[in-house]
Amino acid sequence: MTQPSSTEALIARLAAEPLPSTRFSPARMIATMAGTALLGLALQMALSGPRPDLAASLAAPVTLAKPLLPLMVLMLAWPMAVRLARPGARIGLWPLAVPAALALALAVWALVATPVDRLAHDWLGHSADTCVPAVLALSAAPLFAGVRLMRRGASTHPVLAGALIGLAAGAGAATGYALSCTEDSPLFYVFWYGAAIVLASVAGAVAGHKLLRW
Incomplete structure (x- = not known):
């Protein structure tokens, strides 16, 4: 019978034990x-403010999907x-795959309509050149904080862990x-928001590869 390797045995032992509170706390x-994301949101609101017709615009399902889809990604990732x-x-x-499929369906619908x-x-639109940099800037602090705190854990999937942190931060x-x-067109926000979220995920994956290995 094949004996487990020392690495596999170590992983099994660590997985069976609770993570010390001094190392990692979910x-x-x-x-x-959340705190760093809220600070970024506060800065965004201070610099740009909410759109003047925010409440009325969110009554339209297509416009409501603009914040709702990335929020779904955040809550999952x-x-x-x-x-x-x-x-x-x-x-x-x-x-x-659920929010991704919904976003793709919206984009296809908009493309046809x-x-x-x-x-x-x-x-x-009129802001394609500023959308991606703005979203990436807002995601930087929570991405940094998430990777830094994840280092206190013992992830055996560092690249995936980093990518998911970046995905959550970007979303x-x-x-x-x-x-x-x-x-408000899905052609705009599915593509450009999606591009920014993907780039944040890639940044998180790179950070995970470099900083979360053990």
Whole structure:
């Protein structure tokens, strides 16, 4: 019978023990990332303010989807990342396919419903050049805080853990940014918000590869 390797035995032993409170606290990670995200949102509101017709605009389902879709991603990715702090933890990523599929369906619907002569206008809007940098800037602090706190854990999937932290940070930033953004076409927000969230995830994966290995 094949004996487990010393690494596998160590992982099994660590996974069976509770993580010391001095090393990693899921509640602390959640609170810290939430706090930094709220500070970023406060800065966004101070600089740009909410859109003047925010309440009325959210009555339209297509506009409501703009903050709701990234919020769904945030609520799914956050607990996944926290769970990966435990060695040997396994997670299913399939729930993330739900908001992704909804976003894709919205984009396809908009592509079909939008007149050809307006496609480029609705895709680029008037803020395509500032949207991605703004979302990435808002995601930087919670991403940094999340990776720093994850280092106190013992993740055996450092790249995935980092990517999920970046995904949560980027999605949270996009949710906040959507409250100021007046671009309501899914052609705009699915593409540009999606690009920013993907870039934040890549940044998190790189950080996880470099900082979360043990």
